[in-house]
Amino acid sequence: MVLEILLVVLGFVLLIFGADALVKGSSALAKRLKMSDLAIGLTIVAFGTSAPELVVSSVASLKGQSDLILGNVMGSNLFNLMMILGIVALIKPITVQRSMVWIEIPISLAVVVVLYVISNSFFGNGTGQVSRLDAVILLTLFAGFMYYIYRGLSSEISVDVADNNPAQNYTTTKMTLLMVFGLTGLVYGGHLVVTNASDMALQYGISEKVIGLTIVAAGTSLPELVTSVVAALKKNADIAIGNVIGSNIFNVLLIVPISALIKPIAYNSSFNFEMYLLAGATLFLFIAMFSGKAKRLDRWEALILLVGFVIYTSYMISK
DSSP: OHHHHHHHHHHHHHHHHHHHHHHHHHHHHHHHTTOOHHHHIIIIIHHHHHHHHHHHHHHHHHTTOHHHHHHHHHHHHHIIIIIIHHHHHHHSOEEOOHHIIIIIHHHHHHHHHHHHHHHTTTTTTSSOEEOHHHHHHHHHHHHHHHHHHHHHTTTOOOSSSOTTOGGGGOOHHHHHHHHHHHHHHHHHHHHHHHHHHHHHHHTTTOOHHHHIIIIIHHHHHHHHHHHHHHHHHTTOHHHHHHHHHHHHHHIIIIIHHHHHHHSOEEOOGGGHHHHHHHHHHHHHHHHHTTSSSTTEEOHHHHHHHHHHHHHHHHHHHHO
């Protein structure tokens, strides 16, 4: 038990330093490529912080642990949306760009609906699974999303980072090393936290679904948490929210289909509750963009997200 605790602590250390390096390197890359911080947050940072979910879900698929895959994805998305955005907006209200309000947030809601329809096999054979054909459909949608990012956001110039940001002066070597170190730290740190926390939980007989929705989901979402908080503290609001929304889209359109290609995912209909909650929280975020100050998530709205997540987590633990 002592060794597992020490390894979890080591994982947290790697996550913190890895997130800091990734934010610095990605911000520099944004300026070098004339891309906005939002575009970087929705792509490079989102993919990097979603890497732990990809590793965990792929391994779970090889072992036929469907509940762990879906619990990881659903739990991570709820943690990202309700816990991370809640914490970040409590630190400082998040002001977002117009495209985030009208395009990226609606896309993140739409992919939940698509996954719900596919998982429940409304138009299939009614077996309740994510098949390899479903995986191809999701990956096609993912390709479309990446094309949108490439065409729609790459020409935007970020207004969130001051022109005198020293990150712009990084050499190519330093920028590359920062991003490589950041991604490596995030992936390995997330692996240490998830593996050892899961081992400790299994000793107490917690179910695979609950482990996926809580410990594994929180563990694999730690990169998103640390990265978004660090980005918020550095006043990179676009990277903070782009990371969260991008990761949620990546989880559904990339991680789920890759896991399903390895082995079709049997769907447990009890996950419908998490689907409803995730869709509701995303819809709440969209509505929040029009209440109070436009295109901003205020502290009181962030508090609602946090309280909702605490209630949900308490409910899961009581079950």
